[in-house]
Amino acid sequence: MSIKSKLLRMKNHLQVEDKIERPVEELKERIEVKKFDQGNGMETEFKEMGFEPFYFDGERSYRKRLLYPFDGERDRLLVDSFHRLKSFWEENDHDHPLSFRGKSLDRLLFFDTETTGLSTGAGNVIFLIGYARLTEEGIEVTQHLLESPSDEAAFLSGFLEDFAEDDYLVSYNGKSFDWPQVKSRHAFIRKQLPKLPSFGHIDLLHSARRLWKHELPSCRLSIVEEHKLHIYRKHDIPGSMAPILYFDYLHDKDPLHLKGVIDHNDQDVRSLVYLYEEIARKLFFSKEVRSSSMEHFYIGDWFEKLSMYEWAETHYKKAIECSTQSFSQGYFRLGLLYKKMGEKKKAIDNLETSIDKSAFPPVEAWIELSKYAEHDEKNVAKALTYAKEAYSLLKKANRVTEKKKIKQVEDLNNRLKRLEMKKAKQMGG
Incomplete structure (x- = not known):
């Protein structure tokens, strides 16, 4: 089915909220979710998209790691800015919401999720978790994919295996949406999972709103990307399409339905790296970056x-x-x-x-x-x-x-x- 057809279908899906935000058990019954075994080709198709299987307690999910090497002037400026910001936080005991004092750069997780609904209700399921880390070589993006709702323990276990106590989340509306979703899903199956660690959390949506809510038509990440980061997405799948595409994948057993959502999530977490740097430079290195009168x-x-x-x-x-x-x-x-x-x-x-x-x-x-x-x-x-x-x-x-x-x-x-x-x-x- 074409993207245009899916967008038309989306109108009907979004008219009644609980068509998207249905409980997990109802989701399983409605879509006839089957355990995908290794002989049905699913693992091969996921591998072709860069994902490797992750097994836990008889369940399976998928994990992908991709390194974007630093290249060009913009990346060199990015790396330099983050090293200077780290030094700034260590030398200045400012209790600022953007501070990651005491953390190494590779412990920052620029974090986002994709879910089957748009609220934080109990029936909402996370099916994709993505996060970017800064490494010496470049930006490493890790994504965890839920193969089916019955594999949720493996899905969350794979994420928690990557997660450490000294990690520090950087998100966009993550304090209100993404992390409460993780906590909610973890609570459902916590007996099977490691403890959810506590950590610091920087939510860049609040920062963006402080600087630009009076200027931009919206503080959606895609709008901020275009106007402030000069990142222009081509053929991007809107986040609101993610639930429908995941349901299509579950119904058709075709991982290609998810490719656009995976790419969208990948860009989201990488954009957060550049957004943090842009906001922090405007605040603390104001002599070196151009800002408008109203931004100041x-x-x-x-x-x-x-x-x-x-x-x-x-x-x-x-x-x-x-x-x-x-x-x-x-x-x-x-x-x-x-x-x-x-x-x-x-x-x-x-x-x-x-x-x-x-x-x-x-x-x-x-x-x-x-x-x-x-x-x-x-x-x-x-x-x-x-x-x-x-x-x-x-x-x-x-x-x-x-x-x-x-x-x-x-x-x-x-x-x-x-x-x-x-x-x-x-x-x-």
């Missing part, structure tokens, strides 16, 4: 939330420098950052600049300046002027949620009343 801004925001204020300061400044227009929001956030850092003069200067640079300055900038004028400068008249400007802007603003606006109006009313009383008291005195 959202990186600064990320560092600020992590209380890494010096890094946040660097990126907010770069956001302002890279902007082709007056970046009022950049000055505003830099002002708030300096307030947290206890640098009052810099805070006031940047808050005032944020007002000067915008026809619609942030209401909060006026409020912060009012606080400084009242408490630090002891200038009640100036504080009152700033508070009135904030109140006037807030009453006109449509850019805040109603709940937030009501609270701000209430707080400003209280501030105005108190400042009016202070001013009257000063004048009366």
Whole structure:
């Protein structure tokens, strides 16, 4: 059946979720899953696709290892970046979500799965696990394939045999989807399997969203690949096709149904290697990589939330420098950052600049300046002027949620009343 025909079929498959996410036992009954013995040609066909059989407790799954040798300038830069990042993490005790401090590069597993459904329900089955490792020679991709639902113990055992306590996963939505799936399937048959080890986990989806959710139409890996990594897939099988192709394979006993899914998974895990390097360089080697004003801004925001204020300061400044227009929001956030850092003069200067640079300055900038004028400068008249400007802007603003606006109006009313009383008291005195 052609890919076009399969895509048309997919619409019907995806209309009702449990057509894909059926329990394992129902799956076995519906598709007439048979134990594939060595005499039926299945092993030969899998070998032609690069897979070797793996046996465990009377069951069989398949495992494939493929090395992509380092070649060309891009690969040399990749290797150099990872060695420098390793040194950076070892020399700097930053508690950052991207850190793999204490881990060697070959313990990083860039990890992805393919499943029979799109949720984390108990009826969802993993049929392909792939991961890439950095080696001295290149990127090694390992894939484990579930021959049939009745071979799940062999499938997971083969994966766990490769897995060590000091491995560190790097995934894309793996914290929410892929690893919970592994834990769920392991729980079903754990009496037959080795213990599932604990480990560190870096989820690059969260990083990508922080940097690009306001810029890209979607943060799907394929979109990020094209726009940020300049990786363009040809004849790629969409991930949503994977369940249907696996069911076709089970029904027809034809491993070729899975070739597109296997290639898709292989590209996914290799892309994660380059994506990690791209994001980490933008964060920590910002002088060497080109980033947009908004990328710097959202990186600064990320560092600020992590209380890494010096890094946040660097990126907010770069956001302002890279902007082709007056970046009022950049000055505003830099002002708030300096307030947290206890640098009052810099805070006031940047808050005032944020007002000067915008026809619609942030209401909060006026409020912060009012606080400084009242408490630090002891200038009640100036504080009152700033508070009135904030109140006037807030009453006109449509850019805040109603709940937030009501609270701000209430707080400003209280501030105005108190400042009016202070001013009257000063004048009366």
